Amino acid sequence: MPxxxxxxxxxGPTGLSxxxxxxxxGISDVVVLEREAEAGGIPRHCGHLGFGWQSHKRFWTGPxxxxxxxxxxxxxxxxxxxxxxxxxxxxxxxxxxxSGISELKAKQILIATGTRExxxxxxxxxxxxxxxxxxxxxxxxxxxxxxxxxxxxPVIIGSEWVSFSAILTCRHLGIRPAAMIEENATISAxxxxxxxxxxxxxxxxxxxxxxLNIVGRSNVEAIEIEHQNKREQIICDGVIFTxxxxxxxxxxxxxxxxxxxxxxxxxxxxxxxxxxxxxxxxIAAEKIAARLL
Numbered sequence: 001m002p003x004x005x006x007x008x009x010x011x012g013p014t015g016l017s018x019x020x021x022x023x024x025x026g027i028s029d030v031v032v033l034e035r036e037a038e039a040g041g042i043p044r045h046c047g048h049l050g051f052g053w054q055s056h057k058r059f060w061t062g063p064x065x066x067x068x069x070x071x072x073x074x075x076x077x078x079x080x081x082x083x084x085x086x087x088x089x090x091x092x093x094x095x096x097x098x099s100g101i102s103e104l105k106a107k108q109i110l111i112a113t114g115t116r117e118x119x120x121x122x123x124x125x126x127x128x129x130x131x132x133x134x135x136x137x138x139x140x141x142x143x144x145x146x147x148x149x150x151x152x153x154p155v156i157i158g159s160e161w162v163s164f165s166a167i168l169t170c171r172h173l174g175i176r177p178a179a180m181i182e183e184n185a186t187i188s189a190x191x192x193x194x195x196x197x198x199x200x201x202x203x204x205x206x207x208x209x210x211x212l213n214i215v216g217r218s219n220v221e222a223i224e225i226e227h228q229n230k231r232e233q234i235i236c237d238g239v240i241f242t243x244x245x246x247x248x249x250x251x252x253x254x255x256x257x258x259x260x261x262x263x264x265x266x267x268x269x270x271x272x273x274x275x276x277x278x279x280x281x282x283i284a285a286e287k288i289a290a291r292l293l
Contacts, residue, residue, distance in 0.1 A: 037080050
């Protein structure tokens with residue numbers, strides 16, 4: 001079984017930042033495992049501006065930022081399309097890739113698996129199962145990766161930062177959201193996000209509004225909502241579930257973590273920006289290097 005100094009699980013801003021920092025600190029035997037076909041994490045899917053300031057003092061799109069992270073680690077052992085199946089307390093990592101299932105071992109392991117949005121099923125939203133229902137990540141892949149326009153007038157569910165990012169993603173292909181709805185009395189993102197959505201992008205934001213059902217057979221036709229104890233429908237052809245992020249903690253062993261395992265980035269709550277994750281990666285690298293040197 002191959003043995004390494006450090007294995008990093010997750011090739012997003014946290015993992016790539018940590019990998020580069022470890023090499024700079026004198027730890028060269030580092031392996032990064034990334035389940036996607038390309039490293040870079042969530043920024044790869046975000047074609048709008050807003051990335052790179054904390055790490056590079058630049059104002060880039062997400063794909064450009066991800067490309068810069070990959071560039072800074074191009075000489076490292078980054079293994080993509082590698083899914084981690086199991087993590088042992090003894091430093092053993094069981095992975096699956098195109099060659100099958102294998103095992104690696106490391107003195108130190110950094111878990112930087114990030115976070116994920118809560119999908120429709122976990123939100124217990126009733127109704128039919130038509131095409132055109134997705135989360136923000138899937139929308140970004142449709143738009144930025146494939147140039148695909150999955151709908152024309154969707155409704156955005158949620159009002160976190162990522163919900164307003166979904167508006168920008170929609171605009172990239174001329175998609176005009178019919179509305180953004182928020183179950184709480186105020187939006188989750190800071191104001192004046194709702195005013196910008198309404199008056200700059202033409203997307204009305206409806207608070208104290210609960211999604212009840214999705215209507216449609218082969219495609220979304222409308223959603224049924226409840227507002228002030230009254231039910232009504234919003235005509236739309238898609239539904240975008242945004243936010244309610246959950247840390248990707250499936251790999252964490254039961255009980256107290258051994259000193260050989262470190263967590264960093266959005267696998268730890270609360271949700272952090274890509275720049276904050278980049279900084280956390282460097283901090284984690286310093287802790288790991290101190291244990292090895």
